[in-house]
Amino acid sequence: MRMRTYKRWRGLLTSALALTLSTSACSGDDDGQEQPLLGVGEACTDDASCESTLCLSDLQHCAATCASTSECEGSDVCADGFCVAADYCDEGFGPGCAPAECDPECGDNARCESLAEGGASCVCDAGFEGDGFTCLPEGSDLCESDNGGCGDPDESRCTVVTIEGAPAVECLPVNPCDEDNGGCGDPDTFFCTNPEPFVAACGRINPCDEDNGGCGDPDYNTCTNTAPGDVACEALDACESNNGGCGLEYDYACVPNPGAEPGCWFIGVCEESLVIDASMEAVIRAEEPDTPHDNVWTLVNPAGFSTDFNGSGLLIDAVGETHSLYSFDIDPGDYNLDDLWRVSLEQVTLLWDHDPGLPTTLDTRRVSNAWTAGVDGANDVTWNTRPDELSDALSSSRIDPAGGGTQVLSDPSRKMADMLTPELAQGESRRVSLSSISNGPAVVFYSRGVSNPMLRPRLDLRFLTCDHIRPAPVASASVNRLEPAQTYTPGEGLLVDSDRNEAFLRFELQIPSGATITNARLELTTDEMSDEGQPSEFIVDTSTEDAWDEAAITWDTRPAAQNTELGRFMLDPARLAEAPETVGVETFELTEAVRESVAAGGLITLRIAAEGDASARFFDRSAASYQQPVLRVIYE
Known part of the structure; x- marks a missing residue:
């Protein structure tokens, strides 16, 4: 340059x-050419x-x-x-x-030389010295002695300034913020910091920087500093991102709770099925009590009902009462029998016919294994040599009269699970024989010889594979508004009837310390309801207290309801007329109530009330285990 x-x-x-x-x-070098x-x-x-x-x-x-x-x-x-x-x-x-003007502007007693070497720059006027921003009379040094009178130099700095053309001392504190907020303005709106000695740095206060501006948990609420001292809060829905941190969407539902932690509710599959194909099958008919059945299908027919299956010619009239027999060899393998939850006999219809005046259910019963003594014996079984029945109906499968076509008949039953559990516990492999008996329809089923395995008769054993508890209630009672001092009698069931009767269930819940409850389901079984012919609706909520005695509770002394609905269910009189019905309530609200109860000590009281004129009687805690109310709780 x-x-x-x-x-x-x-x-x-x-x-x-x-x-x-x-x-x-000029001195004589004539040859020079300059x-x-x-x-x-x-x-x-x-x-x-x-x-x-x-x-x-x-x-x-x-x-x-x-x-x-x-x-x-x-x-x-x-x-x-x-x-x-x-x-x-x-x-x-x-x-x-170079720029024509000085930036920043020059100080007192200084001027801008726009054409100075290297660009416009500030220089002190004649008689002054300095850097062009602070120019003092030449030779002045008022701070040289005794820190200019400013005191301890570690606490205050002496600076020479020009006042009315003459040098003067200005004392600056080490931290300028200590006086008048460092000149930054209103301390409620602006802050002053001291990044280095004698230097003040100003900034506007952002209320959001402290306690998220009072907007709540910053993970679920945003705070915006809209003006000095003012904030705007916005609640966030955590479910909108990453399923709220609940996990995989097909396993967990994220329940929105804007402004706070969302709810996580387990909706995944907690059951695994052990499916066993029938190892033997047979048909026995009352009309031909000594003749074994040797066709490629199985059949059930109620007593006194005849059909030719809408003219198909597959069966002739007057087949009489007919049962199907099945045998299953069950090896539970690594499944824990304590987790056996439900069992069902699955049959697939080939043809069926139904008398509208009769029920549409088929009962499954346990029978003796005597008919399976050898393959030939199974083929030769007849009505007269039929096996003894060892139980009443373990489950009741229903044909849908409006369904038409092929139907899979299955009724997952806690009663059948209760029956099979002690049998399976006796050995690694156990044989179980069942009979299928009709209460109304005549049905032809696919047999075990069909090529498609999904059409064969099967036994479906369902095991709960999640960590869970499923306690029955420790107390149950029903109260009557029309007899407000009447106490409950165990074994009479839990009557829930319009605004006249309510039922109460108390459960004691214990889960491992540190575990998190992810799902709760209440199940009730009934075999009696009003005969109005319309579906009835019932509501489940919880009470304000758990200290009630089932032997002393009355309408007048019953615990007050929270009046916070946890769920509701329907009962269909058409289904109930044919077999007892089990209903379930499985909602996030119920799960939350269970979580709160466990955190508070483990007791929860649920109230069952009717909607409108609904009426039904549910089994109480004194009923058989498969009929008792149960509260299944899943945790992890």
Whole structure:
């Protein structure tokens, strides 16, 4: 980069050298050919050829020298002793290379030299010294002695300032924020920080920086500083991202709770099925008590009912009462028998016919294994040699009269699970024989010989594979508004009838310490309801207390209801007329109530009430295990 001082020095050197050479030539060196320097305006190629020592790079002629702009022609300005265009710049030299104004502005007793070397800069006026921003009279140093009277230099700094043209002392604290908020303004709106001694830095206070501005948990609420001292809060729905952290969407439902932690509810599959194909099957008919059945299908038919299956010709009239027999060899393998939850006999219809005046259910019963004594014996079983029945109905499968076509008949039964559990516990593999008996329809089923395995008769054993408990209630009772002092009698069932009767269930829940409850399901079984012919609706909520005695509870002393609905269910009289019905309530609200109860000690009282004129009687805790109310709780 060309520098002004260098150019002027170089110009003087060049002139001196020319004078020396000229003198030498006059002194007798007639052979010397010295080239004269070029004058102002003459064409040039380099600075050394010009008398002024500057060859203008844009015009390629020698520049004129000057002391002020008034000496220059046209619009040229005087820059460092040369007349140049106002925008001239060559390798860092010229007024066009630097800003015309000083930024920041110069201090008192200083001026801006816009054409200074290296760009516009502040310089102190004559008689003052400093950096152009602080200019004091030359020779003044009021802070040199005793820190200028400002006290301990570790606590206060002495600074010389100019007041009305004369130097004066200003004492600055080490932390300027200690006085008048460092000059930052209202301390409720602006803050002052002291990043280094004697320096104050100001900023606006953001209320959101402390306690999220009072907006709540910052994970679920945003705080925005809309104006000095003001905030705007917005509740977030955590379920909108990553399923709220609940886990895989097909296993967990995220229940929105804007502004707070969302609810996580397990909706995944907690059951695994062990499916066993029938190892033997047979059909026995009362109309031909000594004749074994040898067809490729199985059949059930109620007593006194005949059909030709809508003219199909598959069966003739008067087949009489007919049962199907099945045998299953069961190996539970690694399944825990304590987790056996339900069992069902699955049969697939081939043809069926139904008398509208009769029920549409088929009962499954346990029978003796005597008919399976050898393959030939199974094939030869007849009505007269049929096995003894070992149980009443374990389950009741229902044909849908409006369903038509092929139907899979299955009724997952807690009663059958209770029956099979002790049998399976006796060995690694156990044989179980069942009979299928019709209460109304005549049905032809696919047999075990069909090529499609999904059509064969099967036994489906369902095991709960999640960590769970499923306690029966420790107390149950029903109360009557019309007899407000009457107490409950165990074994009479739990009557729930319009606004007259309510039922109460108390459960004691114990789960491992630190476990999290993810799902709860209440199950009730009934075999009696009103005969109005319309589905009835019932509501489940919880009570305000758990300290009630089932032997002493009355309408007048019953615990108050929370009146917070946990769920509701329907009962269909058409289904109930054919077999007992089990209903379930499985909601997030019920799960939350169970969580709160476990956290508070493990007791929860549920109230069952009727909606409108609904009426039904449910089994109480004194019923058989498969009929008792049960609260299944899943945890992890």
